[in-house]
Amino acid sequence: MQTLHFISILLHILAAVVWIGGMVFLGIVLIPVLRQRRGSPEYAELISRTGTRFRNVGWICLVLLVITGFVNLGRWVDHSRLFSAELWTSPWGHILAAKLVLVAVALALSAVHDFVVGPRATRKLREAPGSEEAGRLRRAAGWMGRANLLVAVLIVAVAIMLARGVTSLVS
Numbered sequence: 001m002q003t004l005h006f007i008s009i010l011l012h013i014l015a016a017v018v019w020i021g022g023m024v025f026l027g028i029v030l031i032p033v034l035r036q037r038r039g040s041p042e043y044a045e046l047i048s049r050t051g052t053r054f055r056n057v058g059w060i061c062l063v064l065l066v067i068t069g070f071v072n073l074g075r076w077v078d079h080s081r082l083f084s085a086e087l088w089t090s091p092w093g094h095i096l097a098a099k100l101v102l103v104a105v106a107l108a109l110s111a112v113h114d115f116v117v118g119p120r121a122t123r124k125l126r127e128a129p130g131s132e133e134a135g136r137l138r139r140a141a142g143w144m145g146r147a148n149l150l151v152a153v154l155i156v157a158v159a160i161m162l163a164r165g166v167t168s169l170v171s
C-alpha cells in the first residue's frame with residue numbers, strides 16, 4: 001500500500017471514530033447527566049456550549065471523511081474513471097453508491113440538526129425552559145441526533161463491505 005493511501009485510510013478511520021464516538025458519548029453519557037438539571041439556567045447553557053463545540057469537531061470530521069474518502073477511492077478505481085458506466089454498473093459501484101447516498105443523508109441531517117433545530121432548541125430552553133415549544137424542539141433535536149447515529153452505523157457497515165467484499169455475507 002502506498003504511504004498516501006495508508007495515511008488517508010488512517011485519517012478516514014480516526015475521523016469516523018471521533019465523529020461516531022462523540023455522538024455516542026453525547027447521547028449516552030453527557031446529555032443524560034445534564035438532563036438531571038433540566039429547567040435550570042445552567043442546563044441550557046451547558047447544552048448550548050457542548051453542542052456548539054461538538055458541532056465544530058463533527059464538521060471537521062465530516063469534511064475529513066469526504067476528502068480522505070475520495071483519496072481512498074484511488075486504491076480501487078482510477079480517479080479518471082469515477083464517472084464511467086463500468087464503475088457504476090459493477091457490484092462494487094453499487095455498494096459505493098449506497099455509501100454515498102448514506103453520506104449525503106448524514107450531511108443533510110447533521111446540517112439541519114446542527115444549524116437549525118439544535119440552536120433553536122437551546123435558544124428556547126434559555127428563554128422559556130418549561131414551554132411546550134422548548135420541549136418539542138428538544139425532542140426533535142434528540143430524534144435527529146439518534147437518526148444520524150443510525151445512518152453513521154449503516155455507513156460503517158457499507159464501508160466494511162466496500163473495503164473487504166461481501167462474498168461471505170451472500171455465499
Ligand code: HEM
Pocket residue numbers: 009012013016065066068069070072073075076100103152153155156159160161162163164
Ligand atoms: C464521500 C464520502 C466517503 C467516501 C468516498 C468513502 C470511501 C471509502 C473507501 C474507498 C474506503 C475503503 C478504504 C480502503 O481500504 O482502501 C472506505 C473505508 C472506510 N470508510 Fe469511508 N468513505 C466516505 C465517507 C465515510 C464516512 C462518513 C464514514 C463514517 C461513518 C466512513 C467510514 C469508513 C470506515 C470505517 C472504513 C474502513 C472499513 C474497513 O476497513 O473495513 N466513510 N471509505
